[in-house]
Amino acid sequence: MPSRPVPGSRRGSGSRHGIAAFQHRSSRHRQHFGMTSDDQTQVLIAGGGLTGLAASMLLSWQGISSILVERHPGTSIHPRALSYNPRTTEIFRLAGIGAAVRREELPVDGGVPRRFTSLTGAEIGMGREEGDQVEDLFENLWERKVLIAQSRLEPILLDRAAELGADVRFGTRMVSWSEEPDGVRAVVRDESTGLRRVIHADYLIAADGGRSPVRDRLGIGMHGFGTISPWVSILFQADVDDELGRRIPPVCFLDGPRVKGFLARYHDQWALATVFEPDDEAGARLSDGRCTELVRSAFGVPELPVRLLSTLYWEVAARVADRYRQGRVLLAGDAAHVMPTMGAFGANTGIQDAFNLSWKLAQVLRGSAGPDLLDSYEAERRPVADTTVNQAVARYRNRLGQGPSVPLMSNFSLVFGYKYASSAVRERPEADQGYDEKPSGRPGTRAPHVPVAGDPGVKSTMDLFGRRFTLLAGERAERVANATRAAAERLGVDLRVVHIGQRAGLADTDGRFLARYGITERGAALVRPDGVVGWRSADGDQDPEPELRALLARTR
Structure with missing residues (x-):
């Protein structure tokens, strides 16, 4: 999953949506800011992207109270992450949102988008990624993968979290925090009123993106390949004639001389996500003219009328945090790992982080488990992130014709074949580690x-x-x-x-x-x-x- 918007991005106020509807649904949360007493909760979540919202939903599903704070006014309007593998859709089904997700699914034949040089150019073939055998290879599937835009998935997670009683506060920035002997104390500010409140929590989940302020404050480093390339998501409307419109699928990959990325459509809006060469040496932004040129190149129509709505910038990078836990603070999602888009592993890894962490926090907070159970979160999820990042980089290099940096594993192995090794898995010490190609029922495996x-x-x-x-x-x-x-x-x-x-x-x-x-x-x-x-x-x-x-x- 890409990192959060780069600070100062153009049309930044248009990069999130849903504030009015959210305020209507969550008026009781807004009223909290007029109170004089501090807020108490079991878990404070910093960051309201996919991982933060998933953590909010899953903790509430486990009966654990949480408050989520997110500085943006609403959920993302950019599609960004599109593909969710069968392990993630299992989580959706268990949490009660499987049907809602399927209703918003992009109707793509066979679940595999087509690939073009441009929408008026040659069709290269199906957009199957290298190693993508997860649905062909094995009968051990309870669910199948889903193609749904992040802009449609985040509201589903938000609605379910609210239904389960979660306290979600968009337009709220965490301005400071400190760890205390019995928990975490945070000061948050309502961005619309400037009012501040104090939140006391037993634990803090940092799901605050690839540039995580919480991770930086803790001094936790990251290792990996580093920055690979800048990407931009361009949200727009376009007057597409009927003939071309009939040819365009709801989502497709583009691999042309000027545009390499994907194009997605929902109703009357389109989103183009592509790698780009910066306009200036600072590499920060593209002009409106360049954005329009990229859209026209994607369609292969030089004079296509285009109305730009919003842009979102991020970097494709490959990094994993050196630690996932420090005291009562736990990193999740992009705060813990960022990876290239090839294979669509980023968002899936973050949601699965939240699934792993939520039950452990629930057991600890109920008193059924000791606090050291939380050490198993890093022991289990960080090796998965290391392997997944390496595999995503290998697929990215392969797509560019550079050859994989490591041997490619099948997607089945990456999605289902991991074997956790931690104190929360009871297995003989001599048992082999690594990844399985088929289900074994061994401790540590799905x-x-x-x-x-x-x-x-x-x-x-x-x-x-x-x-x-x-x-x-x-x-x-x-x-x-x-x-x-x-x-x-x-x-x-x-x-x-x-x-x-x-x-x-x-x-x-x-x-x-x-x-x-x-x-x-x-x-x-x-x-x-x-x-x-x-x-x-x-x-x-x-x-x-x-x-x-x-x-x-x-x-x-």
């Missing part, structure tokens, strides 16, 4: 999708995950199931036990459950709220309580 029957609301094992721990047990696994249930009760952990088999509570319709999870009829696999296998006992002969205590960083 729990395999297995079709099941017997409950009208449950079609897959994936339907069972989300808010709490789930023990998936074989038909004859009473011993380990009873022991895990008793351990969870003693530790105050919310646990669901489900037996799966031909004669169990849920039927294994394809007969693949035991093989997929690597257990016998007497065995079981403990799945964390984020759908990752945390521990398994292949034959049901292990004591689950020490493993559960260690997983949750419980010292007593």
Whole structure:
């Protein structure tokens, strides 16, 4: 996902939208600024882009209070991130926004945009990225990828967060913050009134973009390839004749001599995102004339009437933060990693950061887990970011004809094949690390999708995950199931036990459950709220309580 707008960008006031509608929906939040008392919340979120909004929604879904502050007046009006992989759409479905996302989906045949030199030029072929085999390769998909503009997705996340009770404050800047022994104290300012308030929170999530002020204040460095190229998103209206209009798909890639990027259309507005050569040595901005020329080159129509609406600038870069946690502050999304657009991994990685972090914060704040559980966030997500950034750079170089910088992995491996190694995964130390090419049910991997029957609301094992721990047990696994249930009760952990088999509570319709999870009829696999296998006992002969205590960083 690209970073937030570069400070001072032209038409900056037009780069966000929805302020009037948001104020109407959130008047109770605006009234807070007239009070004299400070605000209290469990989690303060700095930044209201995709990752911040996802964190707000997911924390509320977990029953954790949060306040989100974002200096812009509303959600993005630029499409920016467009593609969301099946792991991310699983999260959307679990959080209750799957149907809403599908209603705004761009109708692209086969889910793969076409590629042109220009819209009146040659069609190069389908826009499949190198390594993009995630939907061709494997039957282990519960959801499919979705093409939806960020400008349409952010309001969906916002609406769901508000529905779940989140406190989201656009037009509010965090002007200072400090960590205290029992939490974080932040001063925020309403940008429309200038009024300031103090917010006290147990934890702070910094989702404040690639130029993160919070990360800089902490002195956390970044490593990686650095800046690669400047990009611009141009929002515009154009008078396109009927013949050309029938040819143009809702979204397509462009790979021509002057324009290399993508073009997306929603109703009467278009957005062109492309790499560009700066007008001046400072490399800051393009003139209106240059923006118009780029749009006309994208269409291949030299005299096309164009009405410019807004521009948004960002840099394509490849960097990962050296640390994800410092005390009570945790980095997420672009604040933790930025990467090239090839493969569409950036926004997906940020949303999956929020999913990983939200359940851990929920367990800690409920008292079910010790605060050291939060150390597993960096241990799990930073290696994923390092690998994903390297793969995105390799795809970017490959697109430019320079050859990949590292061997290309399949998208399936990147999306589903990661294996977490942390204190929140109970696995033998000698177990191999790295990425899987197929589901294994090993601790640290995403729990395999297995079709099941017997409950009208449950079609897959994936339907069972989300808010709490789930023990998936074989038909004859009473011993380990009873022991895990008793351990969870003693530790105050919310646990669901489900037996799966031909004669169990849920039927294994394809007969693949035991093989997929690597257990016998007497065995079981403990799945964390984020759908990752945390521990398994292949034959049901292990004591689950020490493993559960260690997983949750419980010292007593």
